[in-house]
Amino acid sequence: MSMIRTRFAPSPTGYLHIGGARTALYSWLHTRRHGGRFVLRIEDTDRERSTPEAVNAILEGMSWLGLDYDEGPFYQTERFERYHEHLQHLLESGQAYYCYCTRERLERVRAEQQERKEKPRYDGRCRDLSGPPSDEVSDEPVVRFRTPLEGHVVINDGIRGKVKFDNSELDDLIIARSDGSPTYNFTVVIDDLEMGVTDVIRGDDHLNNTPRQVHLYHALGVEAPRFAHVPMILGEDGKRLSKRHGSVSVLQYRDEGYLPEALLNYLVRLGWSHGDQEVFSVDELIQLFDINDVNHSASTFNPSKLLWLNQQHIMGSDPAHIARHVAPFLSERGADPVSGPPLEEVVRAQQERAKTLVEMADNSLFFYKSPDSYDEKAAKKNLTADTAAILEHCAHCFAGLPSWDRESIHGVVNESAQTFEVKMGKVAQPLRVAVTGTTVSPPIDVTLELLGRDEVVSRVNAAVEWVRAKAA
The missing domain is CATH 1.10.8 (Helicase, Ruva Protein; domain 3)
Structure with a gap:
């Protein structure tokens, strides 16, 4: 088996979204498991919608996730010369032809087909002509690929299994527009061919493009790569995941405080599993992931599960x-x-x-940062005339401790509780509010040890002054 080469090929018309990140992850894991090469290609031929900002967002998203690529990024806009050479080859070999049909004629044919309850498709008018037809001629012809009329294409899909397409269902694909620019289905084949891609892992919205691309590979005299079409991700309402479902940009999750490995862990589980295990390190995923084990049905995005996984990764x-x-x-x-x-x-x-x-x-x-104010409810309960005396006593004892460690701090809290005949919580909680401004922190001995003696004494004394100033 030759070295596996996969690619991730986003269009820079927006940020790196969750669906794209999962596709990239599946390709990356498949490559890393088999010791292959992972290629990044930017499909930027849509010049109206492609922006440098979107390219940067994709590169930044990949970098944050840790999905490193071995080659690229390659840009389609820098490869027009190669596309043109292959286009000329197909024209000269008779496997492509100029189509002179006007838009009006094509729309009329389509409407007539729909009236007859037929599948709308190109009717092949220019397929066997040696020059322009006599009427309804466009001054700017497109180039179409001559699709076989009979037989079928069988795709042995890595996720879906065997998928069969009848050639009679496919029409003659446009591979170059009237301005000479190549179309998606053509450029992607040339790129994957010249970049030596052996395994194409992509969203199942591309499944219907696959038989057309297989025909193009064969016309160019090469075998098509292996394909695996990943099912879509749905929102909790059962509809395809989109902006209306909230955070769909990878970088938005970064900004909301998610760890990259937690997001990767969650994304891989949207369609793949390994027994009952939920939490995976990236190294474990590289060892265990198998593209053939991905489920072929759609997955539902669950924000609560992602949040839980993030917590597990933070803890571990x-x-x-x-x-x-x-x-x-x-x-x-x-x-x-x-x-x-x-x-x-x-x-x-x-x-x-x-x-x-x-x-x-x-x-x-x-x-x-020393608290510039105290939580109102916390202060009302814990910073009072009664607790001011306890806090002052604690500050004095802290200042005289021979060593600043948890045991010594705990000893002062315990001794203060006995001296003032209160429970330890009646000492710990006022201390907590004095040094943090709120009632939330790690255990009080841990908190105070980390803050350091000078800072603790200063903050506790400031709280005592605040209580007395308020009383006055």
Whole structure:
């Protein structure tokens, strides 16, 4: 078996969406498992809708997901010369011909076919002509491919199994427009041929294009690659996933605080499974993924399941890895992750407590920024004249501790509770509100140890002053 070569070939008419990312992932995993080469090709021949911004969004999305490519990106707009050479070959060999039919004539033929309850298709008027017809002639002919009229094409699809198409159902495909520009079905065949693609993994919306492309391969004297058509993704309303379902851009998930490996884990499970296992590392996926095991029915996108998976990956990942991903969110919120406790240690304390990196950043801000106000409800209950004395006592004891560690901090909290004859929670919670501004943080000894002695004493004293100023 020759080396496997796959490709991901998005059109830069928008961002990298969820469906495209899953197709890219399936191709990437198939290639990585078999030690092949993964090619990125940008299909930018739609010059009106293709934008540099969309190209950048696709490249950025691929990079964030970690779907590295071995070759490319190649751009179709830089390959027109190659398309033209192959087009000339097909014309000279009689496997393509000029069609001079006007748009009006084609529309009339189509309407007549529909009236007769026939499948609308080109009627082959110019197929066997040696020059323009005598009437209804377009000054700008298109080029059509001469599709075999009889027989059939069988696709051994890697996901769907054997799919048969009758040639009588296919009409003569336009492979070059009137301005000479090549069409999608033609360029994709030339590209896959010249880039040595052995396995084409793509959405099942391309399935009906496949027999036409197989004919083109044969006309060019080569075998078609292997195909696998991935089923579509549906929204929870059962309709095809689209913008109306909310977050469909890969980069939007990044901005909402999802880990790339969590999104990959979720996407791969939209159509593929391995026993009852739900959580996979990327390395496990490379070992286990088999394109032939992908389900051929559509999958439903479930945001709650994705959120749960994200939480599992946050909990199970190396804190240093999470720290790299959460740092930008802290910076966006005006915090300097270098100015406080080691971010890796903060992550370790917060890993069990956050579903997204945004939530982790919001809940960890107090480690890097002193609270400029206290949550009203929390302060009303925990920052009172009674607790001010406890807080003042704690600050004094903290300042005199010979070492700053969890055990020593816990000892002060315990001793303060005994001194003031209250439960430990009546000491811990006022401390928490004093140093964080809210009632939410990791265990109080962990929180205070990470903040550092000087910062804790300063914040607790500030809270005592706030209570007294309010009382006055």
